[in-house]
Amino acid sequence: MTFNTLSIEDILHGYERKRLNNKRLLQDRKEEVYSKIPEIEEIDKSSALSYLDYARKKVMKLAPSSYEDTASSNRRLEEKKRTLLKEHGYPxxxxxxxxxxxxxxxxxxxxxxxxxxxxxxxxNSLYLQSNLKNVLSKENFDTFSMEYYSKELMDGRQFSPYDNMYNIVQKSHQFIKRFEEQKKERGNLLIYGETGLGKTFLTNCIAKELLDKKHSVLYLSSNELFENILGGYLMQQKIELEDLYKYIYNCELLIIDDLGTELTNSFVQSQLFEIINKRELSGLSTLISTNLSMLQLRDKYSERIMSRIVANYTVFNIYGDNIRYQKRKKAINSIT
Ligand SMILES: [Zn+2]
Known part of the structure; x- marks a missing residue:
């Protein structure tokens, strides 16, 4: 994914439109006020004149005393204008x-x-391009279903998949709530478990809630992050990725989906540490989802990465029966 120049131009045009609209709006307001409070029009005219006078004297480098009067009379006029507006019920x-x-x-x-x-x-337009908006409209807490998590205990587990998932969903809501209440140090999440257990679905739910509340969330698959963006910007010097690169370090929530599916090498290891460490230092949140277990993570990355995660992340371990298999089985059963 790259940010094409067309979108940048669109955004810049959007600003032009906003400025133009606001200028028109202000003009309308002036006309409205002038007709109701003619005194304000007089003030605007004379303060425009005295401003010219002030500027002229300043440019001519006359003694400050000769234009300080103009400045203070302008301030008085502005003050009067504000009082008049208030008296007539305007802000x-x-x-x-x-x-x-x-x-x-x-x-x-x-x-x-x-x-x-x-x-x-x-x-925002990146989301539109990447179809994420579409996905989030289908995968969110309203559509999240607990029916695929069994209430039967599994070997070696203290809680049934259902109780475990229930607990994780509650904690996810707490994470979102804390995000709302605090500006920094809102915590980090690591979600791990085998494929087909709803990790990405849960991640989407969290992303959607925060995006809806206008938080800045950058959602990247591990591959996009390391190969396309970091590799593209740092190794191939693709300057057009600079904004995205910076955003990795200053968005409110960075989501790294499917960590471990990238081609892991020393570049990835050092970049992952940089990201985790710097975001932690600036009090910004990170959410990582992965198919790897904690042991596999430690083997694949480094001790120092793992120690940061263990110390600063809330860990969700999702387990149970593969949801995709269950859905397929259900579909087959309904046919036969
Ligand atoms: Zn701005």
Missing amino acids: ENYLEPIYNCKLCQDTGYVGTDKCNCFIDQMI
Whole structure:
């Protein structure tokens, strides 16, 4: 997955539209207020004139005393305007410039950096491109079913698959709640278990809840993360991946799906450590799902990665009977 230039242009056009709309809206407001409170129109006219005067004197490098008066009379006029607005039942800032994002003033940039609102839109259109939105509309807590988790005890397990999963779902809700209540250090999750037990489904449920609440969530399969993005940006110097690369380190929740399915090498090992470590230091959450057991994880990655995970992650171990087999069996039984 790469971010094509077409989407960037779309986003920039979107900002243009926002600025234009807001400008029109402000113009409408002015006309409305001028007709109701003519005094404000007079104030605007005279403060525009005195601003020109102020600028002229400053450019001519006249003594500050000669333009300080202008500045303070402008401040008085502004104050008067606010009072008049309030007296007529308008908010004080009714005639100030309108922005959807105050941070970047709807330019998409803060200095030379892309504003968070820009990045959010990129991620959003990335989801559209990658079909994730579609998946999340089908796989969420409303459609999550416990019927595939048996209530019978399994060998060597303290809880039945049903009770275990029930517990995990409760804890997932707690994770989401904590995410809402806290700004940082909202915790991390490691979900492991064999294939076909609903790990990705559960991950999708969590992602959907947080995305719906407007949190920034970056959802990547292990392969996309290491091969396409990190490999592309760090090894092949694909500069167009820079924003995504940065987003890996500053989105509120990073989801690494199916860890262990990538081609694991020393590059992957060191990058995984970087990600886990740096995100932990900045108090940002990470969710990892994997088919590997804790022992296999330790063998495949490194002790230092595992010690971070053990210390800082809530671990969910999903077990039971493969749901895909169960569904297939059910389908066959309904035919015969
Ligand atoms: Zn912004």
